[in-house]
Amino acid sequence: MAGVSKVPKDYEYEPWYKYGVAFLFFEAALAIAVSIYALSMAFTGQAVEFKKKVTFEKPKATIEQPAPAREEPNSSTIDAPAKQ
């Protein structure tokens, strides 16, 4: 793979460069960690935990539990949203 490079063999990078390279390795490691996290989360079924925070369901701020003491016959009760 012979080619022509105009970068001198003894080219000395400035001091910032090594920190820059270290940071990009950190970012690559972060990408791998997030991939593993996302995959394991999904394959083990733990991704369901997300649903409590991000959901397509309409936010229901005023759902009231039926009062246990005043239960009348034939009255319709409001079901609380199913817990997952």
Next chain:
Amino acid sequence: MRNIKTHKVEQLIMAAVAFFWCFLLWFSSAAFVPTIASQFDLGVKGVALLASSAIWTAPIARPLAGWAADKFGAPKAFVLILVVTGAFSILSAHAATLGPAIGVTEYQFLFWTRVVVATAGISFVVGIQHVAQWFESEEMGTAEGLYAGTGNVGAGVGALLLPRIYGLDYHTAFIHLGIVAFIIALWILLRGVPAKSAEQAAMAKKTATLRDTAFVWTRHAAIALMLAYAMSFGLEIGMNAWLPGYYKMGFEEAIRELGFQSLQDVQIAAGSFAAVQSFNASLFRPFSGWISDIWQRKGWTPFPMISKHLDYAPRIHWLMFALLSITTTMILLTVAGLQNNLILSVLILALFGVTVSFGTGGTFAIVPLMFKERPGTATGFIGGVSCAGGIIYPLIYGEAAGWFEVGGIHWGYALVATFLFIPFILYFIWAMHWDVHPEEHGFGSKERWLGKGGQEQA
């Protein structure tokens, strides 16, 4: 030029932070789509419209941003973008009162203010231009990679953190995002310097004309790099929009077998698989710029026909390798899909994300070197027009699904790779075969576009 004592690393950090925040603003609507969809009873089409609206302005506005960066300097362009999008982010949080006040519905006000906020994505070209004005050619790949890769993470960070921090309260999130945008704008206003020397800033300013823009847009090398970026970044944003739906429709049975039974569970699992692509494509991007620097240092030029004698020839060869890798992994995605092998598909998707980052990082390790005198204009064209890929590819995937009786949804990747990417690569090879000034060959001569004076000037 202002006389401020600064260092190029400060300018790099400034550009990366500004771009990171702009990216966060760009995709902050997407992070709250579930809440907005439920609040305004949006159907699937409404959700798709809201999601796609984030990309609408990019192909047109990015070239303008590139021109503005050359003409007025990147710091001023950054400040303008941050102030305008920050202000509209705050306005969008008050849609309930401001919408009816001007005679539109709350959702209409929210939608259109968010379209304006999404223009924050045009800041990419401003930062590329800024970094190019400060760093040496030997370290350009790493510097541009650090800038763009760190900034791109804003999308993933927003998707992961915003719903956790703010829950369903997107109004407060939009206000806070806008306020921080103002603070970053103030920082840039005080400390931003357009270039390392007044001469360099003046050169970029001098070439920010309509003639120069037409000249760049008609160069074979610029078109080839634009197509390369459409194969990488255009593909990345198109896949961001497409993949969750693809995994849900293409692997629904396999996902259910994993234990995700309800529709919502399947959606969440599909979204998690899709996120693998997004994170790899953005976080490996700086790595790609660094590899480009290594190819440059080692002088690797393995491919025939592409020039081996340009100063930056090894960087072109690295991008060629990236384009071949992207095309290969696209075909492998189809193969895994046709085998209905979910695990193989997700693993290939992770690899696919890495190859996409090779393409995005590799492209912008070349652009500032090849178009040294017109960095903003070139970046605007290459980084802007290529975003159209993000709109076109999902449409092809969707159409292809109807052409085959079995497994049609999986065929789109191979079709795009074969009928779009391979011709793009052939054009790239041809456009990069000149050993001297490949950036000057194009439709119409240099003299025709720039005139005699312009030719001497450039």
